Amino acid sequence: MTATxxxxxxRWRGQPGRLEVWxxxxxDPATGTGLWIHHELxxxxxxxxxxxxxxxxxxxxxxxxxxxRFGPAPWDRPESGFVCGAVRYDGALAGRAGSVTWELASxxxxxxxxxxxxxxxxxxxxxxxxxxxxxVARYSGVVRVGDRELVLRDAxxxxxxxxxxxxxxxxxxxxxxxxxxxxxxxxxxxxxRPGLNRLPxxxxxxxxxxxxxxxxxxxxxxxxxRATLRDDGFDVRGRLGRRRLSIAVDLPAGExxxxxxxxxxxxxxxxRNSERATARIALADRSWALDGTAHAEVGxxxxxxx
Numbered sequence: 001m002t003a004t005x006x007x008x009x010x011r012w013r014g015q016p017g018r019l020e021v022w023x024x025x026x027x028d029p030a031t032g033t034g035l036w037i038h039h040e041l042x043x044x045x046x047x048x049x050x051x052x053x054x055x056x057x058x059x060x061x062x063x064x065x066x067x068x069r070f071g072p073a074p075w076d077r078p079e080s081g082f083v084c085g086a087v088r089y090d091g092a093l094a095g096r097a098g099s100v101t102w103e104l105a106s107x108x109x110x111x112x113x114x115x116x117x118x119x120x121x122x123x124x125x126x127x128x129x130x131x132x133x134x135x136v137a138r139y140s141g142v143v144r145v146g147d148r149e150l151v152l153r154d155a156x157x158x159x160x161x162x163x164x165x166x167x168x169x170x171x172x173x174x175x176x177x178x179x180x181x182x183x184x185x186x187x188x189x190x191x192x193r194p195g196l197n198r199l200p201x202x203x204x205x206x207x208x209x210x211x212x213x214x215x216x217x218x219x220x221x222x223x224x225x226r227a228t229l230r231d232d233g234f235d236v237r238g239r240l241g242r243r244r245l246s247i248a249v250d251l252p253a254g255e256x257x258x259x260x261x262x263x264x265x266x267x268x269x270x271x272r273n274s275e276r277a278t279a280r281i282a283l284a285d286r287s288w289a290l291d292g293t294a295h296a297e298v299g300x301x302x303x304x305x306x
Contacts, residue, residue: 007112007121007133008091009080010041011163017045017264019128019166022082022089025175025275025295026104026139026157032292033150034059034255034275035143035157037102039082039089041075045166045265050075052084056097057257058145059275061292066145067257068098093141104141104152106159110134115185115206117219121163127191128164132175135183135208158183158295166192166263170201170300172227172234174249176279178288183208184281186247188227188234190300203227203236205245207283214283215240229298231272232256243284249296250278263301271299 012020020041027034036057043050053071060066071084080090087095093104114121116129138154156177168189176184188203203225207214215221225238225245236247256274263269279294281287 007131007161008159010078010082011124012041012043012050014043016043016047017165018043019162019164019264021162022159023162024089024093024104024139024157024159026152026155027177027275027293027295028150028152028155030153031150032061032276034292034295035102035152036273036275036295037089037093037095039084039087040261041082042072042262042264043075052082053261054084054087054097055259056095056100056102057273057275058100058143058150059255059257060145061255061276065255065257065274066100067259068100070095070097099146100144102141102143104139104143106134106137106139106157107154108134108137109181110137113183113185113206113208113213115187115204115218117217120219124163126164127193128162128166128168130160130162130173130187132158132160132183132185134159135175135185136177136181160185166265167269167299167301168192170229171298172201172229172249173297174234174247174277174279175295176281176288176290177293178281180210181208182210184247184279184288186236186249188229188236201227201229201234203238205236205240205247229300231298233277233296234298240283244282246280246282248280249294251296251298252276252278252292255292267301269299269301271297273297 171189277296
């Protein structure tokens with residue numbers, strides 16, 4: 001572990017009805033291949049034994065994505081990170097799921113980007129929160145898909161975390177590496193809490209730019225933004241303070257995976273994810289276009305329209 005150890009270590013303390021997620025997304029600059037490794041700790045709402053599970057997806061350009069699952073396996077409460085059978089995440093990543101194996105190390109600056117306010121993550125005062133402990137990491141190692149081998153050398157990506165009382169009712173997510181150490185992170189979600197579940201998606205947007213992290217308070221800034229979720233992406237429009245913001249995210253039909261899984265209360269979920277998404281981002285007089293290098297997802301409960 002590194003200086004961000006508190007943001008990578010498991011936060012679960014035995015409470016029922018909790019969800020904890022560690023996920024890593026990577027783009028190989030040499031081949032354009034995207035990689036998604038998703039680890040979950042699920043503590044059922046009925047007080048049953050907690051368990052770990054997850055999946056890995058490989059997005060090779062021009063080919064159907066490969067999705068493989070691991071677990072479930074009993075949670076043995078490791079002191080740090082995530083362990084599920086042969087799969088581990090403790091700052092490095094290693095594991096096997098179906099036809100996919102991986103052994104990866106990461107490097108780069110480790111200053112957490114708080115998509116939600118810092119207090120929301122540290123004090124756990126909201127139903128859930130997401131942070132990015134390693135927003136501009138670089139990954140090296142080997143990923144094997146059957147008899148094919150992908151060697152990563154300083155591939156850009158990020159490690160992110162989620163902790164809370166379960167999944168949102170609907171959500172959209174974006175991680176965009178803007179180059180030169182700059183990133184944009186977006187979580188646009190509808191809460192499951194009664195009353196809040198009738199509101200439109202609340203978009204929390206955080207940039208890490210050369211001049212610092214923008215906006216200062218992403219929750220307060222969300223009041224000036226509006227998000228529209230689609231089954232193939234989402235859009236965010238409005239203002240961050242005095243600066244106009246526009247974000248359009250699209251998941252390519254042939255390079256998107258659908259994943260079925262369950263909330264801690266047992267309700268079925270579906271998410272659509274692509275590590276080869278496109279994103280168009282404009283903030284005041286700056287703009288960025290990502291084609292096949294944006295990491296994005298939309299999801300929600302099975303009984304509603306995403």
